[in-house]
Amino acid sequence: NAGVTQTPKFQVLKTGQSMTLQCAQDMNHEYMSWYRQDPGMGLRLIHYSVGAGITDQGEVPNGYNVSRSTTEDFPLRLLSAAPSQTSVYFCASSSTGLTTDTQYFGPGTRLTVL
């Protein structure tokens, strides 16, 4: 199993550009989520999904869009990039949405917005 994969590893955007961060998992997990990691702030939840066709907002959803058309994929879209979105983005998955479950994280995407 590849686990959770993310592409690209690095990306530089100009303000106003749009892009999609890809996330895929091959563990048949129902629950997937996106976090951003900023120095001194830990990980903050952007959006999450409890199954195909179902998404919900996390702590910091503004400026981001998600969809979940399949169990495997959970792309994160930046609609109009801003310097404040410079961060490291992590995708995670778990087998259920129950509070007891362990999350598996991808390797991350480092995004810089100029």
Place this chain on the structure above:
Amino acid sequence: AQSVAQPEDQVKVAEGNPLTVKCTYSVSGNPYLFWYVQYPNRGLQFLLKYITGDNLVKGSYGFEAEFNKSQTSFHLKKPSALVSDSALYFCAVRSFGNEKLTFGTGTRLTIIP
């Protein structure tokens, strides 16, 4: 609302000494507590979790954590530190029925040879 506090940004310990990384939490209802570790340029990896039962939880790489309900704490411990334990450690909490996991700000652990 749920929250996690990791009061130390950085902890330094000599190799072979015991280590403690502190975590306190705030939730409504029963907490479900987790520790994750992040090595440089990598994603987070699960270390251990407390759901219910024995307050002392054992996890990967010789780590353990003690759930203390009265002090609302879940400190991570290891009896004898290794240089390879040097990494960024995150505490996280969920409450029952809440799909969202809240992370602390992280503690950078440095083990000095």
